[in-house]
Amino acid sequence: MESILAKISVMLVPALLAVTLHEVAHGYTAERLGDPTARLLGRLTLNPLKHLDPIGTIALLFFGFGWARPVPVNFANLRRPRLHMVWVALAGPLTNLGLAVISALLLRVLAQIPDGVLQDGGMASRMFEPVKLMAGFSLYINIILAVFNLVPIPPLDGGRVMTGILPPRQAAMLARLEPFGFMIVILLIFFTDLWRIVLSPAISLMVGILAGPQTYLVDRAIQFLLAR
Template identity: 65%
Template sequence: MGHGIDAFLLKLSVMLVPALLAIILHEVAHGYVADRLGDPTARLLGRLTLNPLRHLDPIGTIAIFVFGFGWARPVPVNAKNLRHPRQDMIWVALAGPLTNLALALISVLFLRGISLLETTQLVSSQMFLDISRPLRVMAAFSLYINLLLGVFNLLPIPPLDGGRVLVGILPGKQALWLNRFEPFGFVLLLLLIFFTDVWSRLLSPLMTLLLQTLAGGEYHYVEKAISFLFGG
């Protein structure tokens, strides 16, 4: 029993900071870009903050630590306040996943930096190795969760960010139809993920390819981190 609790706390300590940064900065990016383009809704509601209590969705947060994927409370955006509603909503929607992709790149640099430091005699002490190992797992998980959030949210299905980008690109009638579909989009996503093989046939291979491409020689650390955190 005690060993199980210790293992859970260890995994939690590794995942907590990367997960919080991934989902909070995603939402803050939406609100910040909307504010810059004329809609102050998120700012007036106090959502342009790194305080996790203003962003976290209880179920979405738990899902991250159980399934490796989750969500925060969406930042409210009033498109009518934007200077060019249709065009500006594209940038507002893209801000979240692009932030996650930027964090994924930073995580790769951090992961490679740790490996580079370990090869130098100046910091190859046991003390440094004891510190660098959990940091490497954190960086690998940060790469994974940010890449997953970035890619998943770019799927062209409302209410995902990719769906809202598509609404802004399509001609009027098609955009209106797709926008009306948004209330049912989340149900469709759940059906696709849990009742079809779209994950195993499409999303999982795509994630593996992107992780291998970004991580390069450090990919085996990503595999080890994911296995440690979600392999039981």
């Protein structure tokens, strides 16, 4: 039980921030571009309970990919619906990328603290080691969310982007997949090599680029969370 609580304490804040700010970014961008729907429905809030999808959150924590309750956007209200739909869709993954960059910078700062300070069993050790694990997990989970959401199948953000930039006929054909989008993505992940050949290498590459010499701290966080 103590081990489970320790893992939850490491995962909870980074996961909630990643999911909540992703959705708020969609709603805020939509409002700036002409659609106040998210604000009117109370979704422009940092209260994570307004954004969490129970199944999507469990999937994110246990399987490495997941989703939140999408912020409602009325694309007809946008001043330039097709173009602005692209920016609204990109706002979420770009926010996760920004959080990943902040996490990577924090890891680099923490890595400068001498190991002896963190291994003496004192207050510094008890304080900084969990922060390292949280920063490593934050980098990892935000990269996962950015990459996963850019899969070009609606209603994922990548699908919205493709719908906005494809010619109208092809965009309409892609949009018709939206009711089945999540099922299609789940089937692709579990029954094809999409994760192994495309998504996992992309995630590893971006983590390596951002974390640099501190990639081992991300690995340490993952190993801590996977340990029994």
